[in-house]
Amino acid sequence: xxxxxxxxxxxxxxxxxxxxxxxxxxxxxxxxxxxxxxxxxxxxxxxxxxxxxxxxxxxxxxxxxxxxxxxxxxxxxxxxxxxxxxxxxxxxxxxxxxxxxxxxxxxxxxxxxxxxxxxxxxxx
Amino acid sequence: xxxxxxxxxxxxxxxxxxxxxxxxxxxxxxxxxxxxxxxxxxxxxxxxxxxxxxxxxxxxxxxxxxxxxxxxxxxxxxxxxxxxxxxxxxxxxxxxxxxxxxxxxxxxxxxxxxxxxxxxxxxxxxxxxxxxxxxxxxxxxxxxxxxxxxxxxxxxxxxxxxxxxxxxxxxxxxxx
Numbered sequence: 001x002x003x004x005x006x007x008x009x010x011x012x013x014x015x016x017x018x019x020x021x022x023x024x025x026x027x028x029x030x031x032x033x034x035x036x037x038x039x040x041x042x043x044x045x046x047x048x049x050x051x052x053x054x055x056x057x058x059x060x061x062x063x064x065x066x067x068x069x070x071x072x073x074x075x076x077x078x079x080x081x082x083x084x085x086x087x088x089x090x091x092x093x094x095x096x097x098x099x100x101x102x103x104x105x106x107x108x109x110x111x112x113x114x115x116x117x118x119x120x121x122x123x124x
Numbered sequence: 125x126x127x128x129x130x131x132x133x134x135x136x137x138x139x140x141x142x143x144x145x146x147x148x149x150x151x152x153x154x155x156x157x158x159x160x161x162x163x164x165x166x167x168x169x170x171x172x173x174x175x176x177x178x179x180x181x182x183x184x185x186x187x188x189x190x191x192x193x194x195x196x197x198x199x200x201x202x203x204x205x206x207x208x209x210x211x212x213x214x215x216x217x218x219x220x221x222x223x224x225x226x227x228x229x230x231x232x233x234x235x236x237x238x239x240x241x242x243x244x245x246x247x248x249x250x251x252x253x254x255x256x257x258x259x260x261x262x263x264x265x266x267x268x269x270x271x272x273x274x275x276x277x278x279x280x281x282x283x284x285x286x287x288x289x290x291x292x293x294x295x296x297x298x299x300x
Contacts, residue, residue: 006170006184006189008137008184008185008186008189009184010186011186031168031186062230064228065230072259093229093230095230095231095232097259099258099259101263104260104264108262108263112186115136116138119138119139
């Protein structure tokens, strides 16, 4: 098990994944959540959406997960950015999170970031 | 003994993995000046490695990946310690096996266990594993952990201030 290699999937919202964002970098390990808009069986590319923003997710490494449009999914993986700034998350794991409260999720993200910033400043 | 000694303390992975190790036997760990020996984390299984005697897996909560080990060697231990009980009827072994089946890639788990050092790195020697079906549990757990530690930090500050005030009073009394 490559525990030293595997980076945690840092949770981000889809709206935050724009080229000027800190999270938008090649190979970044991210955790994303969104409603499934479409799924292509041949390419295994899923498109998820949240708050007007969308992201392509390459799900070819995922097994035992069935995709239903309008269901909510969460993926952890690495961001692959193509030359035209088109980003695809190469998912390592994924799960159906129907019933997730996205407001609570975003609130928890904000509080967690504040807490992590406090921890970092305390350690520095 | 510290009151947190036997408690499974709720921690974020980043906190757990940065605990300061104390040179005791068995090793103990410090967080905000308190001794922590057991931990509880909530996260997604991102790696799984099943061997004959144990299951190793990684739990990712977004702040870090925590290595966990679930021992499945009860049959071997029982074979040497007790010949009267059939290995298949050992409830501990059965429970460990059942828990190992819950651990699969992409599932959200609550893991509790002892904090141990393995090759210099912190990991959890799993006591129990709970499959979390509510997708909001992780967010609620994070909010709870942050609130608990914010309270603990302010409490430790109050204690430090109280202790400093007490030692100042003692010094003043002794000097009289």
